[in-house]
Amino acid sequence: MRAYKVLESCKRDSTDLCEYMIRREIRVSGVSRERIIERFEKMLDTMEAAAKHALDAPLKSVSGITGGDAYRYNEYIKSRGSLMGDIPAAAIAYALSGAETNASMGRIVACPTAGSCGIVPAAILATARARNLPRETVIRALIVSGLVGLIIADNACLVGAEGGCQAECGSAAAMAAAAVCYMLGGDNDACFHAGAIAIKNVLGLVCDPVGGLVEIPCIKRNAGGVVNALTSADLALAGVKSYIPFDEVVDAMKSVGDALPAKLKETALGGLADTASGRELKNMVFGQD
């Protein structure tokens, strides 16, 4: 699947990205429209719970090395106010909460992966809350995020072990950017410009988890990822276009991912994992090598 073909098809049928994706899913999976929406309702419930799960009390990860930052940040925005506006501040809190819930063995929705699960829910939930958007719009935006992720999966990949973090948190940010753009009335083209900008901002980002755990730097990259998504959506809504079209950006992500050495693709042998502090933290969890 390619974005330009999706856009052509939507133009021909005078339809939007969400409707395109629902029709395609009915055709491919043979499931009914009602069943698709029902499954998304259930996933949205889980996303909302995870986005708030770590806000009211510090939540530790299973390994014990991280946790409590969602609570810390949420207390800070409540007491002193964020440097940023309401939407990005809430989105950062939600993204940290989702990622910490994941690291604590809580229930989450992989979107597109478990390690990047905080980004898409945080972006759409923070936007929907601030702009009073109905739940139906949130579900439609989630489906658009799935369409963007599917195009990336088809032409590059969505996992750190194959493409680096650009393929996980980068893809999640692209999915979130398109979803937010869609929610706020951006047209089909604008949604893909938003997605393209989000990937471009983190092209080449490596996957270098300390000790191989989905914690350092993954949790904070969920916070960074959601701000990237909101920035990209904001630009696209303003009419800013990506000079490089979405499909070509995805191709670039693929070739950059292929060029990354194995030690920067989830093997925990390079980058932050291979720093003095990174090795020390790893030894705290797994014992000395």
Place this chain on the structure above:
Amino acid sequence: MSDYSLFDIVGPVMIGPSSSHTAGAARLGKTAARLVDGDIVEVKMILHGSFAATHKGHGTDKALLAGLMGLSPDDEGIKSAFEIAKKRGLQYSFTCEDSGRHHPNTVKFIIKTSPGETHEITGSSTGGGRIIISTVDGLELNFTGERNMLVTRHKDTPGVISHITALLYEYRVNIGNMNVSRNRDDGIAGMYMETDNQLDTELIEKIRQVPGVLEARQLTALYDGGGV
């Protein structure tokens, strides 16, 4: 044309932190438990590759055990798997071994059941929560849990399988994948057959009546692609 479903991208609902090391592990445990008859009283889990290296930090051990006790990948009880096993009196152990022959995320279950039987099941987590069961009691398989499966034990004599497949044809059940093995010492054969549609109870009962069939049961699809 893409093979992906929307639910491969958004989903599954799962317990963190890793779709391959946690959700896939729970699914492996759950599938292994469904493949054996009777209550599980003891299980040894031998971890390979990345499962061996990082199981502690990813909760792979808890997820495997929870799955064996019937918990799904989205069950919050996974976190308390060790306590639940203790309460149920289920004996378990983990050892790490790296043969290098397997997929990186692989586990071998050695399961003892209350009838006193021992079963060996090997499977791998292949990414995104998906799994493959590669051996059951020495028989090589390629079973994902995404389709229905018919499992039989029958006398290793001519005609039993053709009798079963004739019944499947009668009920218009299409076979996707089929493995047969036998133990020459006791003259018993085992068959694992993936089917496109679910078998109704009447058909399963007829298969049980086939001369030579000792046991026949159906494992319904564990999940529908993507979401749990």
